[in-house]
Amino acid sequence: MKAPRSTIEVLSSAALATVQDLGRVGSLRWGVGSSGAMDQLALAAGNLLLGNAPGAAAIEVPVFPFKVRFTQDCAFALTGAACAARLDDQPLLPWWAHRARAGQVLTLGLPQGGAQRGSRAVLCLAGGVDVPEVLGSRSTQLRGAFGGHEGRALRKGDVLRAGDCGAPRPTGFGLVPPAIAMPLGVDGAAAVRVLPAAEYEAFEPSSRDEFWAGEWKITSQSDRYGFRLAGEALRPIAPMEMRSHGIVPGVIQVPHNGQPIVQMRDAQPSGGYPKIGTVIEADLWRLGQAPIGSRIRFVETTWDEALAARDEIAGWLAELRRLLDLHRARSGFQ
Amino acid sequence: MTMSTQPVFSLLGTTALLFEAPGATALQAQQRIWALAHEAEAWPEVAEAVPGMNNLMLAFVRPPRDLAALKARLAAAWDAAKALPREGRVVELPVVYGGAGGPHLADVVAHTGLSVQAIVELHSAPLYPVYALGSHPGYCYLGGMDPRIATPRRQTPVLSIPGGSVSIGGAQTGVSASAGPSGWNTIGSTSMSFFDPTRQPPAALQPGDLIRFRVEGVLG
Numbered sequence: 001m002k003a004p005r006s007t008i009e010v011l012s013s014a015a016l017a018t019v020q021d022l023g024r025v026g027s028l029r030w031g032v033g034s035s036g037a038m039d040q041l042a043l044a045a046g047n048l049l050l051g052n053a054p055g056a057a058a059i060e061v062p063v064f065p066f067k068v069r070f071t072q073d074c075a076f077a078l079t080g081a082a083c084a085a086r087l088d089d090q091p092l093l094p095w096w097a098h099r100a101r102a103g104q105v106l107t108l109g110l111p112q113g114g115a116q117r118g119s120r121a122v123l124c125l126a127g128g129v130d131v132p133e134v135l136g137s138r139s140t141q142l143r144g145a146f147g148g149h150e151g152r153a154l155r156k157g158d159v160l161r162a163g164d165c166g167a168p169r170p171t172g173f174g175l176v177p178p179a180i181a182m183p184l185g186v187d188g189a190a191a192v193r194v195l196p197a198a199e200y201e202a203f204e205p206s207s208r209d210e211f212w213a214g215e216w217k218i219t220s221q222s223d224r225y226g227f228r229l230a231g232e233a234l235r236p237i238a239p240m241e242m243r244s245h246g247i248v249p250g251v252i253q254v255p256h257n258g259q260p261i262v263q264m265r266d267a268q269p270s271g272g273y274p275k276i277g278t279v280i281e282a283d284l285w286r287l288g289q290a291p292i293g294s295r296i297r298f299v300e301t302t303w304d305e306a307l308a309a310r311d312e313i314a315g316w317l318a319e320l321r322r323l324l325d326l327h328r329a330r331s332g333f334q
Numbered sequence: 335m336t337m338s339t340q341p342v343f344s345l346l347g348t349t350a351l352l353f354e355a356p357g358a359t360a361l362q363a364q365q366r367i368w369a370l371a372h373e374a375e376a377w378p379e380v381a382e383a384v385p386g387m388n389n390l391m392l393a394f395v396r397p398p399r400d401l402a403a404l405k406a407r408l409a410a411a412w413d414a415a416k417a418l419p420r421e422g423r424v425v426e427l428p429v430v431y432g433g434a435g436g437p438h439l440a441d442v443v444a445h446t447g448l449s450v451q452a453i454v455e456l457h458s459a460p461l462y463p464v465y466a467l468g469s470h471p472g473y474c475y476l477g478g479m480d481p482r483i484a485t486p487r488r489q490t491p492v493l494s495i496p497g498g499s500v501s502i503g504g505a506q507t508g509v510s511a512s513a514g515p516s517g518w519n520t521i522g523s524t525s526m527s528f529f530d531p532t533r534q535p536p537a538a539l540q541p542g543d544l545i546r547f548r549v550e551g552v553l554g
Contacts, residue, residue, distance in 0.1 A: 028384045028393065030529070030537040031467045031511070134531050143514045144471035146531040198344030198352060221493070225515060241486055241504035243359055244468060244475050246384040246391025248349040255517060256489045270386055270468030270475075272487065272503060273517065278347030306348045307397060 006159035007074050007125060011067040011105065013156040018224075019129050019148035020265075022055040024137035028269040034249065035139035035147065036265050038062075038120050038224060038288030039080050041178050041313065046079035046124035048321050049097040051169050051328065056128025057138035059154070061121040062224075066108040068123075070100040074165035075126040081118030081289060082177070084109035096174030111291070115188070116179070118289035127163025142224070142266055170331045175320060182312065184283070186297040189215055190290055192283040193301035193309060197251065197275035199240060207234040207258075211276060215295040216260070222292055224266040229296075233258025236274060244272045250279035250287075252298075262287060282309035341412055343405050348397040353408055355388045359505070361477055363388050364465045365417035368541060372418065373411050379404065385466040385541065387475055387506065420542025422464065427509065427524040427545060429458065429500050433553030435523030438488070442502060442519055445485045450552060456480040457500075457507065457521065458547045464539050472511035472529025472537045476545060479507045491517035498523045500547065509545075524550075 010017075022043065023036025037043040037060055044054035064083060075097060078085055082094035086107045092098055100106060111117040131138050131149055140148025149158060184191050200208065216229040234254050247253075251263045253273035262279060263271070265288070279287055280301060290296055301309070342354040353370075355363045367385045374390070375383040379398045384391040398404050431454045432439045442453055462476035469475075484505040492515065495501070499510040503518035510516065511528035524547070528538050539545070 025393075026382055027536070028382050028391075029467060030471060030535065031469055031473045032471045032536075135536065141471065141531075143512055144529060144531065145512070146471075195345050195347050197346065198342070198354075239486070243354075243387035243389060244466075244503075244506060245352055245354070245386035245389045246346070246350065246393070246468065248346045248391075248393065250347045250349065255491060256487070261491075268469045269384065270466075272506075275344075275346075278345065278349070280347045281349050303345070303348075303397075303401060307399065310348060310397065 005161065006071045007162040007165055008068040008070055008160050010154050010156055010158045011069055012065060014063040014066045015153055016063050017059055017061045017066055017154045018140040018142070019057050019131050019138060020060045020140060021057040021138045023139055023265065024135055024141070024147070027135045028246065031269060032135060032141065032144060033267055033269045034265065035137070035141050037122065038265050039122060039285045041285040042080035042122040043124070044317055045095070045175065045178070045320060046077040046122050047128070048317070048324055049077040049175070050075055050124055050126050052124065052126070052128050054317065056124070056163065057131060058122050058124040058129060061108055061123060062119060064108055064110050066121070067105060069105050070102055071159070072102050072165055073100065074162050075099050075169050075171050077124040078121060079124065080120050080122040081111040082113055083111045083121045093174055095177045097171040099171045115294070117291060118179070119291040120289060125162035126165050126167065126169060130161040130163045170328055173327060178285070178316060179289070181316065184286060186299060189295045189297045190286060191297040191299050192279045192287050193306065194252065194277040194279055194298045195301060195303065195306055197277050199274035200276050202236055202240060202274065203276060204235045204237055210234065212298055212300055215297060217295050218290055218292050220292050224264055226264050226267055227262040227287065229260045229262065231259070234260060234276060240274045242272045242274060244270050247271045247275070248278070250281065250284050251275050252277045252279065264288065280306040280309060282306065282313050341409060343408070346391065348394070350391050350393045351404065353390045353392070353412070355412070359388045359477065361463055362417050364477060365419055366412070366415040368420070369415040369418040370412055373415070374408065384468070386468060387465055422540065422543035424461065424544045424546065425539060426548050427526055428550035429522045429524045429547045430551040430553060431522035431549065435499070436521045436553070438519035439521040442483060442485045442521055446483055448482065450554070453483050453521070454549060454552055456483050458549050462507070462545045464541050464543045464545065466541055467537055470512060470514055474508060474539050474545065475506060476508055479505060481505055485519050487517040488519060491515050495520050496523070498525050500524055
């Protein structure tokens with residue numbers, strides 16, 4: 001039998017859904033930023049639920065409703081924002097592995113959960129989304145218009161193939177989302193931990209205090225490139241013009257208007273605005289799920305605490321993998 | 335900007351370490367940065383060594399427990415680094431200054447107090463060495479701009495400027511390789527294919543290559 005040429009067809013015209021993996025490493029020197037899933041923990045966990053490699057490519061969905069039709073039988077997992085998903089008329093649990101039959105329609109609705117809701121759903125397919133690797137990654141490089149599916153966001157009518165729908169794999173189980181397993185908040189607002197960056201001391205003491213004490217609104221001018229925040233303007237002691245230098249996702253730049261911008265996954269790999277701090281790698285998934293219009297808090301951290309936070313994430317994933325391996329062994333799957 | 339006499343280290347979260355060379359921006363220092371990058375990218379904790387403008391970012395494979403040891407090794411390697419000159423190609427880019435392709439030329443006039451003609455002459459005179467690539471695929475950071483036309487980055491970044499935009503940000507100039515957001519002042523436009531992911535290397539220009547801007551036209 002000839003292998004089917006497609007696994008899913010995109011039915012909605014919802015913009016900005018993209019194919020992402022854990023990101024592109026090794027091409028920063030050519031000006032190529034990392035891209036990759038905004039919620040890397042959701043991507044890794046969804047892949048583990050399916051027995052995929054943690055970095056297999058998946059579809060990141062930031063705008064709802066999003067609809068796809070399965071054109072072949074295939075196992076899939078939904079992680080990230082809990083978004084009232086349905087397979088035909090059947091409601092689906094989030095953070096769960098499911099199976100679709102050819103012809104069934106998967107609909108992702110608006111994220112649920114009130115103030116605690118996420119903003120991006122991740123749809124993983126058995127064997128990962130099968131798009132060509134470009135410069136070592138399947139992530140969509142929107143600025144460079146390469147990688148992912150034809151270097152762009154998905155459109156109605158696009159067809160995508162899963163890497164391995166044929167292999168039998170167990171479905172019908174799930175996990176406790178990391179936002180519940182590892183919550184972090186201050187006074188009811190979502191929080192992320194920040195290491196001070198090179199120009200931290202060059203801001204007015206009152207601005208440094210405000211940075212930690214204030215609530216920062218994620219404005220509508222926020223996307224995969226960066227989150228533009230609104231709050232009390234941060235004032236440097238003297239104007240700064242920096243030489244351009246490498247930056248990474250999580251860096252919080254303060255342009256001359258005093259309103260910070262957190263660099264996100266599609267961020268440029270270099271920049272020149274003063275940097276007040278950097279959201280630690282272990283907390284970037286939290287920020288990646290923060291909805292536009294919500295407010296976040298910054299919590300000062302240290303190098304050792306940041307490494308411990310990174311270990312906590314790695315430990316959570318290792319434990320998840322151990323439990324899933326155990327479950328598969330008991331179900332007779334290897 | 336205050337000039338440090340010693341290298342400055344700073345953290346980019348747990349993802350990378352930034353090394354800033356001391357002194358004023360200079361090609362000779364940049365040639366030492368290239369040598370430092372070449373050495374550091376072989377270190378086990380370094381995923382990639384990325385040169386900037388007289389600075390170097392070391393992206394970690396995983397963040398080292400002992401940061402002080404890495405900083406000490408980097409400082410020693412900088413002291414030992416000899417300038418690594420590169421015989422680059424000379425690439426000429428025709429530029430139309432001002433008009434719809436150079437919407438912020440007026441801001442550079444306002445900031446510098448120079449005439450459009452003077453700005454165009456000063457901008458198109460030098461042979462600019464490519465110091466580093468960054469910002470977006472194929473984008474070149476250039477050294478050697480005349481400080482008289484230096485203009486601060488914009489109060490608020492522009493959400494998108496087109497590919498081929500020739501712009502000034504602080505004491506630097508460059509050409510956008512594709513459309514995207516920018517905080518720089520766009521003074522003109524050119525056309526050139528800077529990046530192709532199927533090529534090896536994918537970027538058309540490399541550190542050490544030289545760019546000359548040829549005046550194709552000046553629009554009021």
